[in-house]
Amino acid sequence: MHRDSAENRMYAAENGLNGDPRLEAIHQAIRVVPDFPKPGIMFQDITTLLLDHKVFKATVDIFVYRYKDRGISVVAGVEARGFMFGPSIALAIGAKFVPLRKPRKLPGKVISEAYELEYGTDCLEMHIDAVQPGERALVIDDVVATGGTLSAAIRLLERVGADVVECACVIGLREVKGQCRLNGKPVYILIEPRLVDNCC
Ligand SMILES: O=P(O)(O)OC[C@H]1O[C@H](OP(=O)(O)OP(=O)(O)O)[C@H](O)[C@@H]1O
Numbered sequence: 094m095h096r097d098s099a100e101n102r103m104y105a106a107e108n109g110l111n112g113d114p115r116l117e118a119i120h121q122a123i124r125v126v127p128d129f130p131k132p133g134i135m136f137q138d139i140t141t142l143l144l145d146h147k148v149f150k151a152t153v154d155i156f157v158y159r160y161k162d163r164g165i166s167v168v169a170g171v172e173a174r175g176f177m178f179g180p181s182i183a184l185a186i187g188a189k190f191v192p193l194r195k196p197r198k199l200p201g202k203v204i205s206e207a208y209e210l211e212y213g214t215d216c217l218e219m220h221i222d223a224v225q226p227g228e229r230a231l232v233i234d235d236v237v238a239t240g241g242t243l244s245a246a247i248r249l250l251e252r253v254g255a256d257v258v259e260c261a262c263v264i265g266l267r268e269v270k271g272q273c274r275l276n277g278k279p280v281y282i283l284i285e286p287r288l289v290d291n292c293c
């Protein structure tokens with residue numbers, strides 16, 4: 094796996110949304126859970142964001158505004174938390190939603206890509222007939238850390254001939270040990286992780 098710097102991570106505050114109060118509201122709505130799922134991980138919990146309709150809508154709206162006129166026909170969501178944002182974005186921009194699932198969950202013919210995580214290894218699968226060659230795709234997930242998950246998602250889409258326009262995440266770490274290059278694809282990120290423990 095090719096590892097590189099954070100060159101293709103684009104933060105919303107530095108890309109047109111500087112001072113936008115929605116970004117601070119999104120930041121405040123994230124719950125940080127220390128040492129989950131293992132010691133040393135400051136887990137960024139987006140389920141608290143989903144509880145606040147206004148902030149949830151603001152999150153989806155920012156992505157919809159960015160992607161609505163980009164000729165995107167596929168929004169590919171990464172299991173599990175990409176499923177929480179992807180379908181709303183797909184409906185609003187007039188694209189289909191394609192789930193990228195963990196192994197042995199999809200019933201049809203699949204292609205698979207393995208990847209490394211901060212806390213282990215995993216694999217993503219996609220139905221081979223869900224995306225046609227030449228389609229323009231957006232990949233959506235809640236968090237990018239090493240980028241291993243997004244790289245696997247990009248590889249799946251590129252294997253079937255799709256053009257991955259961009260990846261989009263709510264939260265992005267700037268520097269992570271073992272960071273992966275995303276085959277030159279940009280990642281658009283709304284906020285940096287919360288560092289304080291506001292859990293429980
Ligand atoms: O950039 P990376 O280092 O690849 O990490 C980011 C991924 O990690 C989390 O998912 P997780 O693997 O915990 O799976 P889950 O959502 O099914 O719990 C997160 O939702 C991203 O998909």
Ligand SMILES: Nc1ncnc2[nH]cnc12
Nearest residue numbers: 134135136137211236238
């Ligand atoms: N710190 C973190 N919080 C939530 N999801 C993650 N995926 C990888 N690192 C994560």
